[in-house]
Amino acid sequence: xxxxxxxxxxFLSCCRSVNILYNPEETVFLSEMYSCDNNLIYLCNEKIxxxxxxxxxxxxxxxxxxxxxTEGCTGNQKQASGTECDSTYVAVHxxxxxxxxxxxxxxxxxxxxxxxxMDDFELNRLRAVVYHNGFSDNNKSLEYAMKAYDSxxxxxxxxxxxxxxxxxxxxxxxxxxxxxxxxxCTKGIKIAQDSVIRSAEANLTFKLGRNLLVLNREDEGFGxxxxxxxxxxxxxxxxxxxxxxxxxxxxxxxxxxxxxxxGYYDKATGLLPRYEDAVRRxxxxxxxxxxxxxxxRASGYGMAAHLYAIKGEKDKAHEEYLKxxxxxxxxxxxxxxxxxxxxxxxxxxxxxxxxxxxxxxxxQANIDTISYSYIRNHLESELAVHEKLGDIRSANRVLHTxxxxxxxxxxxxxxxxxxxxAEIYKTNEQAAQLKEQENTIRIRTLIFSFTALLLxxxxxxxxxxxxxxxxxxxxxxxxxxxxxxxxxxxxELFIRREENIRLRDELRQFHEAQSQTNSGTEDMQEPxxxxxxxxxxxxxxxxxxxxxxxxxxxxxxxSRKLYLNPDFNKSGLMKEIHVPAYKFAAxxxxxxxxxxxxxxxxCRIDYAINLMHEYPQWSMDAVxxxxxMSKTSFxxxxxxxxxxxxxxxxEKEQLTSNRQSVDSQDINAEM
Numbered sequence: 001x002x003x004x005x006x007x008x009x010x011f012l013s014c015c016r017s018v019n020i021l022y023n024p025e026e027t028v029f030l031s032e033m034y035s036c037d038n039n040l041i042y043l044c045n046e047k048i049x050x051x052x053x054x055x056x057x058x059x060x061x062x063x064x065x066x067x068x069x070t071e072g073c074t075g076n077q078k079q080a081s082g083t084e085c086d087s088t089y090v091a092v093h094x095x096x097x098x099x100x101x102x103x104x105x106x107x108x109x110x111x112x113x114x115x116x117x118m119d120d121f122e123l124n125r126l127r128a129v130v131y132h133n134g135f136s137d138n139n140k141s142l143e144y145a146m147k148a149y150d151s152x153x154x155x156x157x158x159x160x161x162x163x164x165x166x167x168x169x170x171x172x173x174x175x176x177x178x179x180x181x182x183x184x185c186t187k188g189i190k191i192a193q194d195s196v197i198r199s200a201e202a203n204l205t206f207k208l209g210r211n212l213l214v215l216n217r218e219d220e221g222f223g224x225x226x227x228x229x230x231x232x233x234x235x236x237x238x239x240x241x242x243x244x245x246x247x248x249x250x251x252x253x254x255x256x257x258x259x260x261x262x263g264y265y266d267k268a269t270g271l272l273p274r275y276e277d278a279v280r281r282x283x284x285x286x287x288x289x290x291x292x293x294x295x296x297r298a299s300g301y302g303m304a305a306h307l308y309a310i311k312g313e314k315d316k317a318h319e320e321y322l323k324x325x326x327x328x329x330x331x332x333x334x335x336x337x338x339x340x341x342x343x344x345x346x347x348x349x350x351x352x353x354x355x356x357x358x359x360x361x362x363x364q365a366n367i368d369t370i371s372y373s374y375i376r377n378h379l380e381s382e383l384a385v386h387e388k389l390g391d392i393r394s395a396n397r398v399l400h401t402x403x404x405x406x407x408x409x410x411x412x413x414x415x416x417x418x419x420x421x422a423e424i425y426k427t428n429e430q431a432a433q434l435k436e437q438e439n440t441i442r443i444r445t446l447i448f449s450f451t452a453l454l455l456x457x458x459x460x461x462x463x464x465x466x467x468x469x470x471x472x473x474x475x476x477x478x479x480x481x482x483x484x485x486x487x488x489x490x491x492e493l494f495i496r497r498e499e500n501i502r503l504r505d506e507l508r509q510f511h512e513a514q515s516q517t518n519s520g521t522e523d524m525q526e527p528x529x530x531x532x533x534x535x536x537x538x539x540x541x542x543x544x545x546x547x548x549x550x551x552x553x554x555x556x557x558x559s560r561k562l563y564l565n566p567d568f569n570k571s572g573l574m575k576e577i578h579v580p581a582y583k584f585a586a587x588x589x590x591x592x593x594x595x596x597x598x599x600x601x602x603c604r605i606d607y608a609i610n611l612m613h614e615y616p617q618w619s620m621d622a623v624x625x626x627x628x629m630s631k632t633s634f635x636x637x638x639x640x641x642x643x644x645x646x647x648x649x650x651e652k653e654q655l656t657s658n659r660q661s662v663d664s665q666d667i668n669a670e671m
Contacts, residue, residue, distance in 0.1 A: 091118075091122065091126060093108075094108055094109060094126050094129075094130070095126070095129055095133075097130075098126075098129050098130040098132075098133035098134045099133050099134065101134075102130050102131075102133065102134020102135055103134075105126075105130045105134065106127070106130055109123055109126055109127055109130070119151070119153050120147070120148070120151045120153070121148050121151035121153045121154050121156075121160075122148075122160075123148075124144045124145070124147040124148035124151065125144070125145065125148040125160065125164050125167075127140075127144040128140075128141045128142070128143075128144040128145035128148065128164075128167060128171075129141075129167070131144065132167075132171070138171050138174050138175055139175075141167075141171055142168065142171040142172070142175065145164060145167050145168045145171060146168065148164055149164060149165070149168060158191070158195050158197070159197065159200070161191070162188055162191060162192055162195075162197060162200040162204075163200070165184050165187060165188035165191070165204070166188060166200070166203055166204060166207065168184050169181045169184040169185045169188065169204065169207050169208075170207060172184065173207065173210065173211060173214075178211045178214055178215055181207070181211050182208060182211045182212070182215075185204050185205075185207050185208035185211065186208070188200065188204040189201055189204045189205060189208065192204060198231050198234070198235050199231075199232070199235055199244060199247070201231060202227075202228040202229075202231035202232045202235070202247075202251070203228070203247075205224050205227050205228040205231065206224065206225060206228035206229075206251055206254075208224050209221045209222065209223070209224030209225040209227075209228065210225075212224060213258070218262070222258075222259075225251075225254075225255045225258065226255070228251055229248070229251050229252050229255055232244065232247055232248035232251055232252075233248055233278075235248070236248040236278070236281060237281070240285060240286060241285060241286070241287075242282060242285035242286065242287065242288045242289075242292070245278065245281050245282040245285055246282060246292065246296075248278055248281075249275065249278045249279060249282060249296055252271065252274065252275055252278055253275065253299060253300075253303065255271065256268045256271050256272070256275065256303055256307075257303070259271070260303075260306075260307060260310070265307060265310055265311055268303075268307055269304075269307050269308070269311070272300065272303070272304050272307070275300050275303070276300060279293065279296050279297055279300060282296065291328070291329070294327050294328050294329050295327075295329045297323075297327060297329075298324055298327040298329035298330055298335070298338060299338065301320050301321070301323040301324035301327070301338070302320075302324050302337075302338030302339070302341070302342065304316075304317075304320040305317045305318075305320035305321040305324060305342040306341045306342050306345060308320060309342055309345040309346050310345060314346070317342065317345075317346065318346075321339070321342050321346075324338060324339065324342075325339075333358070333359070333362040336355045336356070336358070336359040339355055340352050340355050340356065340359075340381070343355065344381075344384075344385070349385050349388045349389050350389065352385050353382070353385045353386070353389065356378065356381060356382050356385060359378060360378060360382070363378055370405060370408060370409070370412075371409070372409060374405070375402055375405055375406065375409075379398055379401060379402050379405070380402065382398050383395055383398045383399055383402065386398060472644075475643070475644075479642055479643060479644055479649075479652075480649060480652040480653050480656055482642075483609065483642055483649065484653075487606065487609055487610070490606060494555070494558055494559075497551050497554065497555050498555055498559065500551065501551065501552055501555055504548065542583070542586065542587065542590050542591075546583065546587060546590075546591075547591060549577060549578075549579050549583075549587060550587040550588070550590075550591040550592070552577055553573060553577050553579065553587070554592075554599075556573065556576070556577065557573070557599075557600070557603065558603060561607070563600045563603040563604050563607070563628070564604070564607070564627070564628050566628065570584060570596055584596070601629075601633075601637050602641070604627045604628060604629050604637075605627070605634075605637055605638055605641060607626075607627050608623050608624065608626070608627040608629070608634065608638075608646070609649075611623050611626055611627065612646070612649070612650050612653070613653070616650065616653075616654065620634070620635075620646055620647060623646070634646065
């Protein structure tokens with residue numbers, strides 16, 4: 001990952017805790033300066049705390065480094081899959097655009113969201129970066145950062161999650177909510193320690209120390225500063241990449257600057273050799289960006305020159321200043337942040353004014369001069385130099401410019417605040433509308449789903465009904481044929497049974513003519529003895545002679561249509577056929593498979609079927625009445641026996657007859 005770097009003077013961000021301020025138009029921290037002239041203490045401090053021409057860009061770069069520090073500090077990072085590499089490339093590209101073209105960065109994020117190229121965590125995280133870097137809108141940046149923090153996929157990539165926590169802690173710090181900043185620093189440190197990501201632990205420890213200094217807990221704050229520096233010191237020794245060593249140098253520079261701002265000049269000066277060792281360590285790393293070593297050395301010389309000048313060691317201060325002037329970085333427009341503090345402290349005000357004029361031209365050509373950053377980092381320093389030189393007229397002119405800019409900025413702040421409130425109201429209104437639309441869509445979806453479910457169930461029932469109906473129709477058609485065949489078989493059975501009875505009667509008459517009277521008497525008495533034996537027998541065994549009796553009874557009932565006679569009863573039949581009473585029911589159960597009453601009902605049903613064939617125009621009431629049955633009993637008995645109603649039977653019978661008639665006509669036509 002290509003890492004952007006920043007000057008490491010340390011006087012920019014490490015300021016006196018009681019005076020740290022932040023404004024959306026600023027990206028620098030203001031601190032008190034130490035000067036013999038009390039009315040110039042604050043103004044002089046603006047230079048000594050790192051007069052940064054590119055202060056906004058530098059602070060943004062600091063944030064970017066905070067975001068990517070956990071991704072670029074170690075040399076043993078694993079190669080991601082193809083998809084992950086593409087996503088990382090897009091993220092890095094958007095982070096770079098967040099400084100130079102934030103609107104395009106937001107447009108890319110919108111496109112990525114529409115096409116599903118990133119999840120919610122990555123989208124909200126990058127939007128937070130864009131709003132901070134490109135628009136200096138800490139409120140929206142924090143809002144999107146918290147959305148990313150609450151995302152279900154936030155913990156999937158622990159390094160990105162830690163960089164997000166660092167961003168949130170930094171946003172709360174800039175907004176003055178130090179308690180929340182400390183809370184997230186503590187959470188992040190615990191996660192970094194559990195994950196053994198020392199670089200992230202160092203970064204969060206440094207941020208925690210910065211919060212503690214603001215809260216006037218100086219000892220704890222410096223303790224965390226030194227701990228962060230020591231962690232990065234150890235990590236930079238093990239890591240072959242230049243990023244970790246550069247982070248170590250930058251953090252060490254901030255510690256030196258903070259010690260200087262708090263008046264610990266000896267401690268700050270004592271860390272200068274450690275800073276030089278850190279720069280030498282950086283020189284041993286691979287793929288160092290061009291100009292980085294020179295810039296870090298220049299920063300070290302600038303800090304040393306300023307510290308020695310404060311301590312009154314003019315020779316050492318001048319020697320370090322000459323080293324600073326020998327660097328290539330001293331010839332750049334940004335060099336004023338290093339040279340002007342020394343010149344002001346050494347009393348060379350005219351040279352300081354000349355540097356300020358060069359710096360002013362650069363500001364006017366490249367930077368927005370209608371900003372608090374321009375006032376505090378340039379105009380107030382220019383005012384202090386004019387006052388030191390006794391140029392009251394120039395001082396008044398600069399003071400008037402400061403007042404005019406302050407008035408314009410206050411008006412702009414009020415307008416921006418009003419626009420922000422209006423935007424918040426609009427956003428809330430849109431959120432309410434979206435919520436209402438979501439509820440409406442949800443209700444519609446539920447109604448549609450329920451309707452679709454009912455429709456599916458209804459279609460299922462209809463299909464089932466149609467299928468069952470088709471099955472029933474086929475079964476009824478088959479049953480019609482079965483009934484017709486059964487009636488044919490019954491008619492044939494009646495004819496054969498009638499023939500058998502006739503033959504048996506002839507045979508019996510022949511035997512009677514040949515037998516003597518007493519033999520006939522003995523023959524007539526045998527059944528009585530048999531009857532007595534059977535009466536005494538606990539079980540009834542029917543013989544072939546009993547079958548003959550059953551056939552004769554059935555023949556009499558059918559041939560004489562006794563089942564249609566309402567006065568018919570079994571007593572008369574038993575007397576006529578000479579059937580013993582104890583055998584009557586058993587004969588029908590054994591050979592008919594039903595009771596005598598059911599047999600009569602079956603005969604009536606068969607008679608009704610013949611009527612329907614013979615008189616198809618008759619109604620079911622007429623058929624039932626002719627068969628000596630009620631309509632209800634007729635339908636119930638017919639349905640029970642054949643599994644279909646009489647109406648369905650006659651309908652299918654007529655269809656079958658018509659079809660057979662048509663087929664016969666077709667055959668005759670073909671012949």
